[in-house]
Amino acid sequence: xxxxxxxLLEMQEKLDTIIFQKHNVTRKSTSxxxxxxxxxxxxxxxxxxEFFKYWKxxxxxxxxxxxxxxxxxxxxxxxxxxxxxxxxxxxxxSNLNIIFxxxxxxxxxxxxxxxxxxxxLDIFLLKFDYITFPQIVDNFIxxxxxxxxxxxxxxxxxxxxxxxxxxxxxxGY
Numbered sequence: 201x202x203x204x205x206x207x208l209l210e211m212q213e214k215l216d217t218i219i220f221q222k223h224n225v226t227r228k229s230t231s232x233x234x235x236x237x238x239x240x241x242x243x244x245x246x247x248x249x250e251f252f253k254y255w256k257x258x259x260x261x262x263x264x265x266x267x268x269x270x271x272x273x274x275x276x277x278x279x280x281x282x283x284x285x286x287x288x289x290x291x292x293x294s295n296l297n298i299i300f301x302x303x304x305x306x307x308x309x310x311x312x313x314x315x316x317x318x319x320x321l322d323i324f325l326l327k328f329d330y331i332t333f334p335q336i337v338d339n340f341i342x343x344x345x346x347x348x349x350x351x352x353x354x355x356x357x358x359x360x361x362x363x364x365x366x367x368x369x370x371x372g373y
Contacts, residue, residue, distance in 0.1 A: 205278075208355065211362055212278035218369060231283055235328040238276035242323055242340070245269040249347060251316045266347055271357035273340055275365075278358075281337075284330040316346045 220226060246252065248266045250259045323339045326332045344354060 208274070208358055209278050209282060211359075212275065213282050215275075215362060215365055216279050216282065218366075222369065227283060231280075234276055234279055234283075238273065238280065238336075239324070239328065241269060241272040241276060242320070245273055245343065246320050249316070249343075252320075261347075263347075267349060267353060267357040268361065270340075270344055270347075270349055270354055271361040274354060274358045275361065277337055277340060280333065284333055316343060319343055319346070 216227065220230070245266065248269050249261060250256065253259065319339045319342045323336055326336060328336065
């Protein structure tokens with residue numbers, strides 16, 4: 201495995217399958233709950249970054265905690281990408297290509313930087329569905345770039361969290 205995002209999709213699909221089987225649910229039956237989970241994880245990421253806490257005089261951002269929250273977000277982004285891949289196979293494949301291109305290149309044009317506050321607002325105000333999903337991924341990548349998280353750091357954090365999730369499954373979490 202060379203740890204590109206397609207490899208991470210395979211890792212996520214294996215993890216999802218185990219979790220779904222263990223809890224006797226399906227990908228389809230959990231889709232909306234995973235959308236909510238992504239929003240919650242994005243809020244936890246915002247909380248770690250503390251960009252909105254204008255009342256605090258000292259902002260101490262713990263990069264390891266930010267990376268962990270970003271990895272949690274990526275878990276749900278990948279899981280939902282798998283869902284939308286199924287939809288896109290039936291409908292418009294170009295949106296799936298947009299998602300893969302965004303994840304694989306992990307870059308954003310300078311002219312679309314709007315600031316981290318506006319980026320989070322864009323995410324939270326969007327209706328989460330397969331139509332807006334590429335925009336959500338784009339905004340997530342912007343947040344990572346604002347926080348100077350490299351593609352390698354995000355992948356490594358994801359892999360670490362993926363292993364932790366398997367340990368949780370084994371311990372009955």
